[in-house]
Amino acid sequence: MTEPVAPMLDAVRIGLVSISDRASAGVYEDKGLPSLRDWLSRAVRNPIAFEERLIADDAPTISATLRALVDDARCDLVLTTGGTGPAPRDVTPEATLAIADREMPGFGEQMRQISLRFVPTAILSRQVGVIRGRALILNLPGQPKAIAETLQGLPDMTPPVPGIFAAVPYCIDLIGGPYIETDPALCKAFRPKSAQRAAPGAA
Ligand SMILES: Nc1ncnc2c1ncn2[C@@H]1O[C@H](COP(=O)(O)OP(=O)(O)OP(=O)(O)O)[C@@H](O)[C@H]1O
Numbered sequence: 001m002t003e004p005v006a007p008m009l010d011a012v013r014i015g016l017v018s019i020s021d022r023a024s025a026g027v028y029e030d031k032g033l034p035s036l037r038d039w040l041s042r043a044v045r046n047p048i049a050f051e052e053r054l055i056a057d058d059a060p061t062i063s064a065t066l067r068a069l070v071d072d073a074r075c076d077l078v079l080t081t082g083g084t085g086p087a088p089r090d091v092t093p094e095a096t097l098a099i100a101d102r103e104m105p106g107f108g109e110q111m112r113q114i115s116l117r118f119v120p121t122a123i124l125s126r127q128v129g130v131i132r133g134r135a136l137i138l139n140l141p142g143q144p145k146a147i148a149e150t151l152q153g154l155p156d157m158t159p160p161v162p163g164i165f166a167a168v169p170y171c172i173d174l175i176g177g178p179y180i181e182t183d184p185a186l187c188k189a190f191r192p193k194s195a196q197r198a199a200p201g202a203a
Pocket residue numbers: 018019020021022023028029030031032033057081082083084085087089090141142143144
């Protein structure tokens with residue numbers, strides 16, 4: 001007799017890119033990669049393979065890193081942190097757009113809305129979200145604490161402010177990637193009913 005096999009969660013490959021002149025040169029400890037890894041490990045229920053890179057604020061290096069993470073390492077999702085402000089060395093949005101197939105303006109718009117609840121200087125942030133092939137690439141601000149703030153939003157406010165990650169699983173479904181499930185205590189992913197799969201183990 002064969003045992004019923006519980007449906008498994010899809011494996012997800014996620015690229016994490018910390019973009020910082022000083023952290024990449026060892027002037028200060030990088031807190032970008034640990035903050036990204038920590039939040040995603042808690043919020044995403046699928047098995048995750050992380051691909052991590054710590055690089056300087058240099059446009060050709062940023063573009064080449066993003067291209068390699070999507071085309072060679074086959075990441076489904078890539079998150080960057082740093083280099084989105086107005087200083088001359090802040091070039092992450094331009095380097096991301098340079099390798100994009102399509103722009104997804106809603107992610108940058110929502111991030112700035114969320115961040116304005118924390119700091120008035122959120123208006124200075126130029127983050128973009130783009131699609132390259134079958135991957136979604138999102139820029140997050142450089143302040144390590146801003147990573148959880150923008151991904152998670154303000155779920156306890158009335159009305160709640162959804163973080164940007166709530167829209168990530170459905171976006172990845174639509175571009176042909178793995179089915180991502182989240183821990184609703186940290187991030188309630190939204191999908192239309194017709195796109196929802198039964199939970200693993202459910203009858
Ligand atoms: N990877 C990082 N690790 C720790 N702290 C960071 C990191 N990136 C940024 N920060 C902090 O957040 C602030 C704003 O980030 P931003 O991306 O604007 O950096 P920056 O001032 O251009 O400097 P740098 O690129 O050298 O990190 C930084 O001044 C620093 O205090």
